[in-house]
Amino acid sequence: MAAVAEAADxxxxxxxxxxxxxxxxxxxxxxxxxxxxxxxxxxxxxxCPVCVTSCGYLDAxxxxxxxxxVIVATYGDMVRVPGRAGSLESARGxxxxxxxxxxxxxxxxxxxxxxxxxxxxxxxxxxxxTPATAAAVLEAEAVALENFFILPGHKVLLPALxxxxxxxxxxxxxxxxxxxxSVILGAAAYEPIVKKYRRPCVxxxxxxxxxxxxxxxxxxxxxxxxxxxxxxxxxxxxEGGNAAARRMIEQVFAxxxxxxxxxxxxxxxxxxxxxxxxxxxxxxxFGVEFGPDYEPPGCRCGEVIQGKLEPTKCAxxxxxxxxxxxxxxxxxxxxxxxxxxYKYNLPRQGR
Amino acid sequence: xxxxxxxxxxxxxxxxxxxxxGGGELTRxxxxxxxxxxxxxxxxAPLADSAVIDAPPGKLCMTTDAFVVQPLEFAGGDIGRLAxxxxxxxxxxxxxxxxxxxxxLVLEEGLGLDLLDRVMDSIAAAAAEAGVVIATGxxxxxxxxxxxxxxxTTAGIGSLPADMPPDATTIAAGDAVIVxxxxxxxxxxxxxxxKGLGIRTTLASDVAPLGGLVEAMLASGGRVKFxxxxxxxxxxxxxxxxxxxxxxNIELDEQALPISPAARHASELLGLDPLTIANEGKVVAVxxxxxxEKVLAACRAHPLGxxxxxxxxxxxxSDWPLVELLTCAGGRRIVQxxxxxxxxxxx
Ligand code: SF4
Numbered sequence: 237m238a239a240v241a242e243a244a245d246x247x248x249x250x251x252x253x254x255x256x257x258x259x260x261x262x263x264x265x266x267x268x269x270x271x272x273x274x275x276x277x278x279x280x281x282x283x284c285p286v287c288v289t290s291c292g293y294l295d296a297x298x299x300x301x302x303x304x305x306v307i308v309a310t311y312g313d314m315v316r317v318p319g320r321a322g323s324l325e326s327a328r329g330x331x332x333x334x335x336x337x338x339x340x341x342x343x344x345x346x347x348x349x350x351x352x353x354x355x356x357x358x359x360x361x362x363x364x365x366t367p368a369t370a371a372a373v374l375e376a377e378a379v380a381l382e383n384f385f386i387l388p389g390h391k392v393l394l395p396a397l398x399x400x401x402x403x404x405x406x407x408x409x410x411x412x413x414x415x416x417x418s419v420i421l422g423a424a425a426y427e428p429i430v431k432k433y434r435r436p437c438v439x440x441x442x443x444x445x446x447x448x449x450x451x452x453x454x455x456x457x458x459x460x461x462x463x464x465x466x467x468x469x470x471x472x473x474x475e476g477g478n479a480a481a482r483r484m485i486e487q488v489f490a491x492x493x494x495x496x497x498x499x500x501x502x503x504x505x506x507x508x509x510x511x512x513x514x515x516x517x518x519x520x521x522f523g524v525e526f527g528p529d530y531e532p533p534g535c536r537c538g539e540v541i542q543g544k545l546e547p548t549k550c551a552x553x554x555x556x557x558x559x560x561x562x563x564x565x566x567x568x569x570x571x572x573x574x575x576x577x578y579k580y581n582l583p584r585q586g587r
Numbered sequence: 588x589x590x591x592x593x594x595x596x597x598x599x600x601x602x603x604x605x606x607x608x609g610g611g612e613l614t615r616x617x618x619x620x621x622x623x624x625x626x627x628x629x630x631x632a633p634l635a636d637s638a639v640i641d642a643p644p645g646k647l648c649m650t651t652d653a654f655v656v657q658p659l660e661f662a663g664g665d666i667g668r669l670a671x672x673x674x675x676x677x678x679x680x681x682x683x684x685x686x687x688x689x690x691x692l693v694l695e696e697g698l699g700l701d702l703l704d705r706v707m708d709s710i711a712a713a714a715a716e717a718g719v720v721i722a723t724g725x726x727x728x729x730x731x732x733x734x735x736x737x738x739x740t741t742a743g744i745g746s747l748p749a750d751m752p753p754d755a756t757t758i759a760a761g762d763a764v765i766v767x768x769x770x771x772x773x774x775x776x777x778x779x780x781x782k783g784l785g786i787r788t789t790l791a792s793d794v795a796p797l798g799g800l801v802e803a804m805l806a807s808g809g810r811v812k813f814x815x816x817x818x819x820x821x822x823x824x825x826x827x828x829x830x831x832x833x834x835x836n837i838e839l840d841e842q843a844l845p846i847s848p849a850a851r852h853a854s855e856l857l858g859l860d861p862l863t864i865a866n867e868g869k870v871v872a873v874x875x876x877x878x879x880e881k882v883l884a885a886c887r888a889h890p891l892g893x894x895x896x897x898x899x900x901x902x903x904x905s906d907w908p909l910v911e912l913l914t915c916a917g918g919r920r921i922v923q924x925x926x927x928x929x930x931x932x933x934x
């Protein structure tokens with residue numbers, strides 16, 4: 237802690253973005269957030285996989301779940317996110333087959349165990365979950381599985397950061413880069429951000445001491461007016477990352493424009509199945525499409541995930557929107573910024 | 588891995604069928620061969636419609652709990668042990684001495700009889716360990732998928748000494764919060780036994796009857812003002828309730844929390860807060876500040892309390908009572924009760 241206070245002493249006011257939801261939660265849970273000096277503000281970024289998923293995607297998932305011949309296999313966090321026609325949870329209440337799984341492999345297994353049904357895996361998440369999806373597709377291909385599909389919704393982290401920064405006047409002074417994504421990407425992946433946008437990037441793990449160390453490095457850079465990549469999580473993250481995992485992603489997926497919640501379509505920020513694997517795309521198989529994105533009325537998740545709005549400034553926060561009755565994905569996901577604020581900070585403001 | 592009710596390759600004769608619940612010969616045999624002999628005791632023996640129990644002087648405590656758990660068997664326990672210990676511990680933390688339990692089984696058609704045998708053995712063993720008898724019971728069979736293989740409901744009565752239950756109204760600022768053992772072990776063991784979670788762990792449930800431990804704590808002579816077992820909702824849920832009930836803040840020291848490295852690691856992998864994970868075989872006590880070390884020592888001297896620790900203290904009264912955690916990193920954060928089932932995160 238001393239390192240952060242020392243580095244921040246006399247420095248200007250700064251806003252540091254923790255990109256990913258795991259950091260948002262860890263910073264709150266460990267109390268690190270409560271230790272920030274007054275001139276250092278931590279803001280959350282677009283790194284919660286559920287929160288950035290567009291409503292159009294969710295509606296397509298619900299449409300698939302409503303089909304009698306389909307089992308939707310999904311990570312648990314997605315189940316309660318409300319879309320236009322309710323959530324997957326409410327679809328399940330009406331008889332839809334929605335299975336919560338913990339890895340993409342389980343979806344392949346589910347397809348094998350249910351040869352008479354089609355299993356559609358909701359493939360969402362960043363570079364942490366993408367390799368598992370790629371492996372699942374390759375496995376399904378290897379055993380010529382006919383009833384396994386994915387609804388492609390994976391996101392690529394860096395183009396989203398670029399989209400945030402290229403909007404011009406953005407009050408982000410530096411990035412706390414997520415350890416688990418960086419294991420795959422490698423620390424060097426952040427060089428373009430540093431060069432082009434002159435924002436320091438520090439790769440950080442999730443241990444309190446490591447987060448404090450990383451924040452200290454970031455504050456020091458901002459205070460000194462420099463911008464470079466630093467790696468505070470060298471035990472797990474190398475310069476070059478995990479090339480084998482990236483090759484597997486590249487074998488199965490090609491970069492494609494994709495819709496982000498409230499951020500619109502961002503070029504090359506998503507992943508489409510390459511030609512040889514396109515038969516696994518549930519959209520083509522079942523004739524569903526991703527409709528246009530929209531936000532639940534009054535919900536400002538779009539601004540929250542871009543670090544433009546603190547959850548407490550949303551008029552619905554803790555009034556109409558809470559973890560038991562969530563309006564937007566940021567309140568649903570265990571890694572959502574609104575949920576984290578509600579859980580770890582709300583009562584301090586006197587409910 | 589323990590089997591789910593329909594995964595092992597048994598012949599139909601080795602499974603529960605609907606006719607087992609029909610009240611005829613199959614029912615008689617199921618009870619006479621597989622259930623009653625394991626529970627044998629004087630109160631049950633007459634097999635009357637109700638058990639007749641000598642009433643002790645003073646007050647009685649009564650409680651009931653329904654148990655559903657998947658999988659039915661997990662490292663360190665099973666649904667039977669859970670059902671006995673859960674009800675016994677609800678009595679014990681009131682300061683009561685358990686006298687008798689009832690046992691209602693709802694079996695799903697297709698349940699393996701060998702699994703039923705194991706669960707019955709485990710019920711008998713846990714009851715013996717807790718020094719309590721199953722005085723009465725009932726068994727029903729439902730169609731496949733009607734229940735999760737089996738559900739077990741127990742009720743219990745216990746006799747309450749005159750100076751019990753502990754009086755929470757005497758709780759004052761500075762009183763110590765003691766946890767009797769490692770947190771989150773049970774919840775994580777069950778979660779990791781669930782199919783598909785894909786975490787490998789050495790964690791085992793530590794579900795156990797707490798009579799002896801609580802007796803030792805009370806016998807230490809320290810003023811114990813409150814006891815409860817932190818099951819569903821974890822320590823977070825229990826303390827959030829208590830702080831609301833007392834209208835007092837409660838402060839916890841993260842450093843002092845008894846959490847094993849394996850549990851810490853598993854909760855990190857799953858993105859879960861160990862404070863909100865279910866426990867079994869644990870008691871949380873609030874003890875007068877000056878007696879805290881005495882009660883703690885008594886706790887630690889008992890085999891089930893070896894990892895006991897003073898984890899926090901009761902604070903001042905407040906209109907907005909809060910449970911706050913002083914973190915290892917030196918920060919503070921609020922501890923709330925979990926909102927529902929905490930789901931493992933995506934990445
Ligand atoms: S508080 Fe609720 S409604 Fe407001 S932005 Fe967050 S999730 Fe959306």
